[in-house]
Amino acid sequence: MKQLLILSLLASALAASAAKPNILLIVSDDHGWGDVDVNGCKDIPTPHLDSLAKNGVRFTSGYVSGPYCSPTRAGLMSGRYQTRFGHEFNPGQALPPEKKFGLPLTETPLPQKLKAAGYRTGMVGKWHLGDAKEFHPLSRGFDEFFGFLGGAHSYVNLRPAGANPILRGFEPVDEKEYLTDAFKREALAFIDRHKQEPWFLYLPFNAVHGPMDASPRHADRFPNLTGGRKTYATMLTAMDDAIGAVLAKLREHRLEESTLVLFCADNGGPEAVNSSDNGPLRGAKAQTWEGGIRVPFMVRWTGVLPAGKVFDQPVIQLDFHATALVAAGVKPEAKLDGVNLIPFLKGEKTSAPHEALYWRFGQQMAIRMGDWKLVRATGAGTDQERAQLRRDVVKDLAGSHLYNLAKDIGETTNLADKEPEKFKQLAAAWTEWNKGNAEPLWFPGGGDRAKKKGKAKAQ
Numbered sequence: 402m403k404q405l406l407i408l409s410l411l412a413s414a415l416a417a418s419a420a421k422p423n424i425l426l427i428v429s430d431d432h433g434w435g436d437v438d439v440n441g442c443k444d445i446p447t448p449h450l451d452s453l454a455k456n457g458v459r460f461t462s463g464y465v466s467g468p469y470c471s472p473t474r475a476g477l478m479s480g481r482y483q484t485r486f487g488h489e490f491n492p493g494q495a496l497p498p499e500k501k502f503g504l505p506l507t508e509t510p511l512p513q514k515l516k517a518a519g520y521r522t523g524m525v526g527k528w529h530l531g532d533a534k535e536f537h538p539l540s541r542g543f544d545e546f547f548g549f550l551g552g553a554h555s556y557v558n559l560r561p562a563g564a565n566p567i568l569r570g571f572e573p574v575d576e577k578e579y580l581t582d583a584f585k586r587e588a589l590a591f592i593d594r595h596k597q598e599p600w601f602l603y604l605p606f607n608a609v610h611g612p613m614d615a616s617p618r619h620a621d622r623f624p625n626l627t628g629g630r631k632t633y634a635t636m637l638t639a640m641d642d643a644i645g646a647v648l649a650k651l652r653e654h655r656l657e658e659s660t661l662v663l664f665c666a667d668n669g670g671p672e673a674v675n676s677s678d679n680g681p682l683r684g685a686k687a688q689t690w691e692g693g694i695r696v697p698f699m700v701r702w703t704g705v706l707p708a709g710k711v712f713d714q715p716v717i718q719l720d721f722h723a724t725a726l727v728a729a730g731v732k733p734e735a736k737l738d739g740v741n742l743i744p745f746l747k748g749e750k751t752s753a754p755h756e757a758l759y760w761r762f763g764q765q766m767a768i769r770m771g772d773w774k775l776v777r778a779t780g781a782g783t784d785q786e787r788a789q790l791r792r793d794v795v796k797d798l799a800g801s802h803l804y805n806l807a808k809d810i811g812e813t814t815n816l817a818d819k820e821p822e823k824f825k826q827l828a829a830a831w832t833e834w835n836k837g838n839a840e841p842l843w844f845p846g847g848g849d850r851a852k853k854k855g856k857a858k859a860q
Contacts (some may be wrong), residue, residue, distance in 0.1 A: 409417055418794040421519065421599035422702070423660040425651075427644060428477070429697070430527065430610040433612035433670030435680025436637060437697045442678070444626060447635045449631055452742040453664055453699040456708045462715040462806075463698020464769075465668055466738075468687050468762055469527045470552055473667040473718060474605070478530065478541075480509040480722030482553065484761045487842035489794070491529075491552060502540065502843065503531020511722050513542030515601045519730050523595075524548060525587045532565075534809040539570060543603070546570055556580040556614035556636070559561050579616055581608050581636070585643035589650050596654045601725070604647070607665070609633055631738045658704040661728050663721045666696035683747075683812040689760050689767040689778040690812055700724075700773035706746050714753045715769055716742060746778040757827075759834045761845075763782030764795045773808035775827035794841065798828045 415759060434440055438447050439454045453459075466476040467483060475488035483489060492502035504510065512522040523545040524538050531537070532550040539546055551565035559580060560566075561573035568574065576583050588604050615632045616639035623634045644664075651657050661851075668678025671686035684690025698716065700706065719739030726733045727741040744750040757770040767776040803817040803824050817824050 405472070421730060422728050423599055423656060424520070424601045424728065425647070425662045426477075426601070426659055426721060426725070427647075427662070427664045428474075428526075428605040429640060429664075429666045430605070430607050431668065431670055431675055431677060431686060432609055432666035433677035434666075434682055434692065434695050434697060435678040436609075436670065440697060441680055443661060444552075444630070445456045445623075445637055447637065449641045449648060450664070450699070451646065451686065453662060453701050454709075456703065457662065457699055457701025458706055458710045458712050460700075460712050460716055462713060462769075463665060463696055463715045464694050464715060464758055465665065465696055466694075466717055466719055468668045468689060468693030468758065468760075470527075470610070470667050470766075472530075472762075474530055475504050475508075477506040477718050477721060480511065480698060480719055480726075480733070480739045480794075481508070482719070482738050482759065482838070484838040484841075485738075487789050489762065489841040490843060490845050492843055492845075500828075501531065501533050501536070503533060503536030505842070506535060510541045511725060512538075512601060512603065514726060514731055515729055516542050516544065518729050520601060521545075521595045521598055521600045522603075522731065523600065524603040525584050526603070527552075527554070527607040527610075528605075534571075536638075537571065540735045545591065547574075548584070548605075549607075553610055553612065554580065556607075556613055556616075559583075579614075579618070579639065581606060581616065581639040581643055582618075588643070590648050592647070592650050592654065592656075595849065596656065599729075601729075604644070606640050607637075607677065609636045609670075609675055609677065613675060619810045633676040635840045654795050659841040660702070661705075661725065662699075662701040663725070664700070665698045665718050665721070669693040669696060680813050684778060687762075689762055689765040689776055691774075691810065692807070693778075694760060694767070700742065700746065702728075706743070707748075710746065712746060712807065714745070714755075715758050716754055720754065726786040757830055757834075759831060760839060761795060761835060761842075764793055766795045766798070766801070766831060766835075768827050768834070769806070770827055770830060772805050773823055773827060774804045774806050774812070775801050775824065775831065776804070776812070777801040794838075798831070801828070803827070804854075 438451045442802040465473040467473045471491045475483040493725045496689035516522045524543045526548045528550045529552045541759045566573035567576045613632045619635035619638045668686050669692045673798040682692035684692035691827040720742050723733045723739040724742045740754050760767040766779045805814045
């Protein structure tokens with residue numbers, strides 16, 4: 402009788418484990434909205450990213466909650482607007498000794514929740530959420546980590562010495578491969594090791610973020626391109642090939658139907674820096690124009706979600722957090738800002754996932770409500786202008802622009818004067834949302850507005 406009970410419990414445990422899908426979360430870095438075939442790219446093929454769209458769902462209005470690297474990651478890992486807990490910017494070059502940069506310990510990251518639900522959790526790639534031990538991936542819910550902790554890394558100079566080494570766990574490694582290829586290798590090995598148990602793999606590439614180190618294996622693939630665009634093409638292709646290898650690994654182990662695949666970029670492309678292309682969108686990285694916050698965005702879950710579906714309603718990377726939790730059988734907390742996308746993608750819910758989406762980035766802001774967007778952003782994006790706009794947070798919406806994105810995706814015709822009631826409606830909604838935001842914990846360049854509040858004027 403006792404043996405039967407043990408066998409019954411074991412069978413129940415195995416059944417419960419089998420019911421949990423694997424979760425693969427892939428993030429590209431500084432990747433232009435227009436640099437995917439399905440979004441209109443003509444000069445750089447991206448067949449494996451396109452396969453996610455062909456076999457899953459492509460989002461035409463997929464957004465991230467920050468136009469910058471670390472804030473987007475903080476939102477992704479927490480499932481909440483990062484401005485709610487002060488993680489509004491990348492860190493400065495030097496913060497005061499008493500202030501450590503990292504995803505605040507008040508937030509419970511996605512891997513920690515999935516680990517508690519029985520998942521083996523692994524990360525391969527760029528962290529950018531703190532390098533002190535308490536902020537390290539292995540301290541925030543990951544069982545395994547291979548990658549780097551900072552905001553950028555060379556793809557070819559991978560010696561273990563220096564302030565931002567390639568790490569396996571806590572230990573520096575002497576990596577020999579082109580970094581994108583090394584990340585591919587490690588992702589494949591993680592899946593091989595854990596193919597018999599539910600796993601969560603976070604795969605945030607640093608491609609196509611600078612430095613602009615061409616992929617040696619792809620150097621001859623683009624004879625018609627020159628200069629920075631050619632280098633960018635080799636880097637993007639190396640990442641697309643790596644994604645293709647990971648998807649092939651899922652097929653090899655017959656895991657396609659039991660794996661939820663989520664993909665987005667962390668922000669729009671900094672076109673003048675890495676030769677990326679945001680297509681018809683205005684603006685770029687570090688701006689709340691569409692080019693800074695609308696990104697390539699796809700989801701695939703074979704056999705569960707429809708294949709080849711195009712979803713036009715606005716969504717945001719915060720939704721990946723809630724979607725992953727629900728897929729794993731974990732009830733999302735009420736305080737999350739993201740929503741579970743699955744019923745919307747299956748057609749079980751026909752309303753928009755969000756009444757509105759919001760952004761605050763220093764003195765820049767935006768709100769999208771339906772087809773309408775109210776935005777206050779830098780214009781030319783000069784260093785002087787950016788510095789001015791980053792020393793404080795927006796308090797006055799005067800001078801903001803209003804656009805109808807359904808008619809004007811490029812944000813060319815400001816309708817603020819012609820549609821004053823719509824302006825007031827969006828401004829009131831954004832102002833109410835902003836009441837739930839915190840002061841930034843730090844500003845770029847080492848500024849510490851939260852510490853000096855009331856003692857110094859914004860410059």
